[in-house]
Amino acid sequence: MLTTMSEPPASVAGAAVPAPAAWPHVVAVDDDAAIRALLVDYLSGNELRVSAVASGRELSELLARETVDLVVLDVRLPGEDGMQIARRLREGSAIPILMLTGRAEEADRVMGLELGADDYLTKPFSTRELLARIRALLRRAQAQASVADAMARVRAYRFAGWELNVGLRRLKNPQGALVELTNGEFSLLAAFLCAPQRTLSRDQLLDLSRLHNAEVYDRSIDVQILRLRRKIEADPARPRFIVTQRGAGYVFEAGVEVVR
Template identity: 65%
Template sequence: MNTSHQPHILVVDDDADVRELVTEYLGNNEMRVSAARSGPEMFALFDREAIDLVLLDLKLPGEDGMLLARSLRERATVPIVLLTGRSEEADRVMGLELGADDYVTKPFSPRELLARVRAVLRRYQVQATLPERDSSRRAYRFSGWELNLRTRRLLSPQGVSVELSNGEFSLLNALCRAPQRVLSRDQLLSLSRLHEGEVYDRTIDVQIRRLRVKIEADTAHPQLIITERGAGYRLDAEVETLF
């Protein structure tokens, strides 16, 4: 199953029944779900995966939910939806002040949870059209592929990890930053910083050939990395940016 276009939701709750309910319901509604039982598990998954939204229970045993929410917000602008008890109004207000985007009270309706998650994701998709900040980007998605900038990992549309050399990663990163635009060899050398080690423009041609072997179905007729004869190369795909 191709899961790369599905929003990746991270649910953090110590209750196994809640994790199972959310995983099954969101999974049945075209979302990919990972689950964590604690703060350390949450951060481990967050640093390893490209997460679109975090569902965070504020009442994890032995942990400060507010501190977890604050630490998560300091790491990235990822959307955060809090899971709280009905009597925890002060916690909900404080959570929103710390930067959470919404909250759902327990026990919750899976249908309401889905609606709130979708609404928050839509708001962030609108924000993603604003000028990007290089340092805040976490991942790119294009044509079913996912390039995680933190782990430097490329996932295929089938969810298989594809190993990239430093040069291949840098080049693909540069192409993703300027989708649908023709970039000359000089521009790619500068954007990918390949000039620091090798200073001739044919370096780009070699890296392009190697990259095509890894992401093109037919290297003789590439569909993603297009050669613009006499001008350079172009990534012919819509690119989604995760912050």
Template identity: 65%
Template sequence: MSDSLPHVLAVDDDPDLRDVLTQYLAKNDMRVTAVSGGAEMDDVLQREVVDCIVLDLKLPGEDGLAIARRLREQGSIPILMLTGRSDEADRVMGLELGADDYLTKPFSQRELLARLRALLRRVKLHSTIADEVGKLRAYRFEGWELNLRLRRLKSPDGRVQVLPNGEFSLLTALLASPQRVLSRGQLIEQSHLYDDEIYDRSIDVQILRLRRKIEPNPSQPRFIVTERGAGYIFAVPVQAM
């Protein structure tokens, strides 16, 4: 039964906190393995499947930032960072290195549980979408074709261009959910499926570049339409192939 529960790996040098996390999360249908540092973490990852890592940034020896960087180079396992209230620079660095979320100490156990559940739901959603996208060859709309395997965009008159990673990721996310409003947060999450780094501040810039490439009149877009206060919608029908 325990093998079917989400497996959380907690990395923190505070034994009392490890005990609290283990007991609380176990009561809420999560399997928990708690270790004190990077070496023990590596040992667990070699032996077991882990669904999420709770990582303290202030660790002796190899610190949490170095561990986060190493984890992100190795794969995409979700990382929830634990930081001190005054560690803003470390939080920013951790997020830039690829951590998915953070909590400041001291934190509410209920909030930790809610954030872990949200991360696990996101991973499940991403896996489902990625499986579906992996079966597709292309998207078509109004004479345009985006070849997913070659990352090439062909215009109605036959011109072909290779899109930069950011534009390809964002356009693919939009085409995967046509005629549905997507918030900037959703676009960021779904764009990460395609191995690119897109941040909230760059969404609008990427949208502008895409409009210049596909819209007959970029100043009056009919494909990628802004829904004020909500996000963006790919407003025309899309054929998945």
């Protein structure tokens, strides 16, 4: 379990530990100097560049001068708390956020995730588990970046006479009429069209939706899909495009043409 040090080195509080530039840069935000020291010591020993700061203000200053790949963010901070920092970060960037807290209530976890955090770990925690979660988030971010690069070159998707213009965020039906979509519906449809005939879990749909800056949350995916079916399916009760895979997720069954 996580243990603390009584007198962490003073130099740890705001400086990055020297490491190869190619290593991912992780920033730990915690007002407890002992925990900052522990995280810097452990993570920097596992091929990560690590900086540690005590507040949202120090984090903003660091982000202004350095590239950061992931933020480990404590919820309980004096002044601007972790929830507020997470909201502010997510408004301006897609940096992965892993939140730490001493509280185990489900409502806090859900709030943190819905504000834009990518993962959540309750104190006390194993440093090995923390490292594993950081690595998983970094792998996911890298995969998202590759997908986002490919999707940025897509002008439109076509399926069964329908056309989704990605740049204009417009959907036309086979008769050429515009079908209005919410931001969430557009992002979910684009997620399906970039991976047709593949079963996508809710987590995968969340990841792909975020590439379009969607406000889509795990608890709302089923509702969004129901609404999307009503707009594109001839019979929403018997969908032929977005098909449910019991216990696995959803699959977009139609063939898709990519227009670049």
